[in-house]
Amino acid sequence: MTVARSFIGTPFRHQGRNPEVGIDCVGLCVLYLGALGHVVRDRTDYDRDPDGSLRAELVRVLGQPVAEGLGAWRKAQPGDVLSIRFAHLGAAPERHVAIASELYGQPAMIHADNSHRKVVEHPLGDRWKARIVGVWRPA
Numbered sequence: 001m002t003v004a005r006s007f008i009g010t011p012f013r014h015q016g017r018n019p020e021v022g023i024d025c026v027g028l029c030v031l032y033l034g035a036l037g038h039v040v041r042d043r044t045d046y047d048r049d050p051d052g053s054l055r056a057e058l059v060r061v062l063g064q065p066v067a068e069g070l071g072a073w074r075k076a077q078p079g080d081v082l083s084i085r086f087a088h089l090g091a092a093p094e095r096h097v098a099i100a101s102e103l104y105g106q107p108a109m110i111h112a113d114n115s116h117r118k119v120v121e122h123p124l125g126d127r128w129k130a131r132i133v134g135v136w137r138p139a
Contacts, residue, residue, distance in 0.1 A: 001078050003035045004099040004110045010119040012112050015044040025112040026054065028119060029081060029097045033061060036138050052093050055083060055134070062136040073107060073124060073132040076100035082109060083134035094133060 013022025017030065030040045038061050046053070058065070058081060065083075067075035076082060078101050083094035098111035107124045124132075 001101055004032055004079065004101065005121065007031065007112075007119045008110065008121055010112070012114055012117045012119070014114075015046070017042070017044065023112055023119065024114075025097045028099070028110075028112045032099055033081070033138060038062070038138060054097065055094055058083060058097075058134070058136050062138055065134045066137050067135040069133060070130065072135045073100075073129050076107065076132070076135045077137065078102050079138065081136040081138065082132050083136070084128070084131045085133050086131060096131075100135070 007019060007023070007028055010019045011022035012024060014024050016022035016024050017027045019031065023031065030042045033040050040061055041057060062081065073082070080100040082098045082100055084096040084098060085094050086096070096111065098109040101108045101110050101121055103121065103123055108121055109124060109128065110119065110121045113120045
C-alpha cells in the first residue's frame with residue numbers, strides 16, 4: 001500500500017503520467033503496476049469514452065480478474081486493481097480504475113478523482129460499491 005499511497009495528493013491531469021505535473025486514473029494504474037514490476041503497454045491517445053482497451057490490458061498484464069460483476073468489491077484486498085463503470089444499467093464498459101485499500105478497517109480505494117482534481121483515498125460508499133465490476137490481483 002505504500003506505493004499506492006505515495007500518489008495521494010498528486011494533481012489530476014487527463015492522460016497525465018508525471019506525478020509532478022499530474023496523472024489520471026490510467027496513469028495511476030500504469031505507475032503503480034510499473035512500480036510493482038509489471039510492464040504495461042501504455043498509451044495516452046484515449047478519450048473519456050471507453051473502447052474496451054482498458055480491460056484488455058488489465059487481462060494481458062494481470063490475467064483474468066479474481067472477481068467480476070456487481071458485488072466484485074467484496075473480493076478486493078488492499079493493493080488490488082479495481083475496474084469501475086459509471087453506467088448503473090446495461091453492459092457499459094469500464095472507464096475508471098482505482099487501487100483497493102482499507103481505511104479504519106473498512107474497504108476503501110485510491111484513485112485519481114477528477115472532481116477533487118487530485119489522487120485521493122476514501123472509503124467505499126454504496127455508490128462506488130455499485131460501480132466496481134472487476135478486481136485484479138497483482139502478483
